[in-house]
Amino acid sequence: MTKHRLFDEDALVIGLGRFGGAAALEMDRLGYRVHAIEQDPRLAERYSRKLMRVLSLDSTKPEELAEARPSSFRIAVVGIGTSIEGSLLTAGNLVDAGVESIWAKAVSAEHARLLERIGVQHVVFPEAESGSRVAHLVNGRMQGYIEFEDGYAIVKMTPPKEMIGFTLAESDIRKRYGVTVVGVKAPGEDFTHAVPETRVGEHHIMIVSGPSQLIEQLAARP
Numbered sequence: 001m002t003k004h005r006l007f008d009e010d011a012l013v014i015g016l017g018r019f020g021g022a023a024a025l026e027m028d029r030l031g032y033r034v035h036a037i038e039q040d041p042r043l044a045e046r047y048s049r050k051l052m053r054v055l056s057l058d059s060t061k062p063e064e065l066a067e068a069r070p071s072s073f074r075i076a077v078v079g080i081g082t083s084i085e086g087s088l089l090t091a092g093n094l095v096d097a098g099v100e101s102i103w104a105k106a107v108s109a110e111h112a113r114l115l116e117r118i119g120v121q122h123v124v125f126p127e128a129e130s131g132s133r134v135a136h137l138v139n140g141r142m143q144g145y146i147e148f149e150d151g152y153a154i155v156k157m158t159p160p161k162e163m164i165g166f167t168l169a170e171s172d173i174r175k176r177y178g179v180t181v182v183g184v185k186a187p188g189e190d191f192t193h194a195v196p197e198t199r200v201g202e203h204h205i206m207i208v209s210g211p212s213q214l215i216e217q218l219a220a221r222p
Contacts, residue, residue, distance in 0.1 A: 007031045007220060011138065012068065012076040012099075014038075014059050014090055016047050019105050019126045020079020023134050024051055027077075030216065037068055060089035062096070070097040075138050078104035081126070084111050088118065095119040103138055143205065153212035154182075159200045160221035169196035177218045179210030 009032055013024040016038040024047065028034045034051045037059050038044040044056040057064040059080075070076065076099045080087040084107065091104050095118055103122040106112035112123045124134055144156035163171045174180055184204045185191045191207075192198070200206070208215055 009033070009075070010035060010052075010073055012037070012070060012073040012094075013051075013079060014076065014094075015079035015081070015105075016040075016043050016054075017079055017081060019081065019124075020077060021047065023077050023079060027138070028052075031220075032075075035068060035073070037065075059093065060086050062093050065090070065093050065097075070094055070099055074100045076102050077134065077138065078102065078120075081105050081107050084108075084114075087111065088114055091115055091120050092118050101138065103134055151212050152210070153215050154207065154209045155215055155219070157206055157208055157219055159202070159204055159206055160218065162221060163200045164202045165199070167197050167199045168194055171200070173218070177210075178214040179208050179218055182207040182209050 007027075007030050011027055011032045012035050013020050013027070014037045016024060016036055020036075024034050024036050028051055035053045035055075036044075036047060036051050037055050037057060038047065039056060039058055041056045044054045048054040055068055057067060059065045059068075070093070076094050078087060078091050078094070080090055087104060087106075088111075091102060094102050101122070102120045103124055104115050104120045106115055106123045106125055112125070115123050143158070146154045163173060168174075168181055181194045181198070183191050183193045184198060184200060184206050186201065186203050186205075208218065
């Protein structure tokens, strides 16, 4: 699978089951340097040739997790689902390490509540959020992502700096990036359909449609 190299950043994924594995591979495709932890040696070996680094250790133990240097990562994804205790202990260790943006899989409402209580910023239910979809959201620019089978996507995202203060006609995003701004919304205001005269502010959230790879390129802009 071709890598886009859009997000030049290290990220940590813990647990390489169906959810975590999908997130890790999609993040790798998007350009993240993915470091992973998987306690099952066989699963760790399977992914060792696909990701930058895979460690087989117990992330619930701070002294073992320290080997991965969690404090050096801004983004971490916890894909542990077979053990709620393991998920909570791992997430707690990441919180203690000062990881800024933690995304954790929850298997129940109670699990989600406990994750939030210990300081996890983003709790994900796999039934609603696939691992590959979460990979698009961890950077923080996209707030919603829906991809269709033909590679077409619709996303909710914050505008890049090059659009702020300009109308859509002036920034000419459709011509430059091959995507369409469908509408914009500011806090406390109604959603408005975009027209060439729509001026984009830093407080706006945009709905953008187009080929997923081209949207990824726009989302990677500062």
